[in-house]
Amino acid sequence: MSVPREFEIAFVGLKSGITEFDYELGEEFFDAEHPVDFENCQANVKLSLDKHSDFMQLKFEVGGKAAVQCIRCGNPLDVTLWDDFIIIVKMVDNPTEMNETNDDPDVFFIAKNETHLNIKDWLFEFIQLSIPTHPECGEDEKGETKCNKDVLKMLEGFKDNQEQNENPIWKGLDKFKDN
Ligand SMILES: [Zn+2]
Known part of the structure; x- marks a missing residue:
């Protein structure tokens, strides 16, 4: 078991079979280059990498928590992250070509002489998919409903207002129609 500080796995040095990696990912992981619509995310990801001679199976088990907002009233909500994702990485002669024509999102191709695997984008994607x-x-x-009723009422009022504001326009159009 090791805890890499980077997100590059030097898989070439790993023994065949399963090696486990643990990642603790906090706010600093979701930086400006990865804008997200959740906050205070504390994710832990357990990666089990099963190495074979011409492919690897990567299983990501996502856990942890994040703070989001109710889409109806904006109330803060805490959600628990809990999901698994599996990626098969195949070592081939023509990875670029294979990745271009590949339509299986669970399979990724790398060159046979590749030594490192960058998993940062997968970590990011899978944490996002868990929310x-x-x-x-x-x-x-x-x-x-447990929604904030004051906010719902306010939004309702806002909608009514909009509809009222639209009325003169429709009346104006009706006038033209009568002529
Ligand atoms: Zn709500």
């Missing part, structure tokens, strides 16, 4: 894209407050045991 719900449309989080909502949900309902309490009585079936009532």
Whole structure:
């Protein structure tokens, strides 16, 4: 077991079979080059790399937590991350060509003489995929929404207002239609 500081795995030096890596990824991982719509993410990813002679299986087990906002009312919500992803990395003679024509998102090709594998983008992608894209407050045991009712009321008022503002335009158009 090792804890790499970089996201490059020198797989060429690994023994055949499974090697495990642990990654603790906090706020600094989600920097300016990777803007996200969640906060305070503390993700831990366990990577099991199963090395064979002409391919590797990478299993990413994502855990941890993140803070998101309800899409209806903006309430802060804590979500737990919990998901698995598997990538097969195949060593071939023509990886560029193979990657271009490959339509299986779970397979990636590298050159046979490659020695390192950069997994940063996968870590980022899989953590993002572990976070719900449309989080909502949900309902309490009585079936009532747990959303912030004041905010919902305000949004409702905002919508009504917009509709009222649109009315003169429609009336104006009706006038033309009558002529
Ligand atoms: Zn809500």
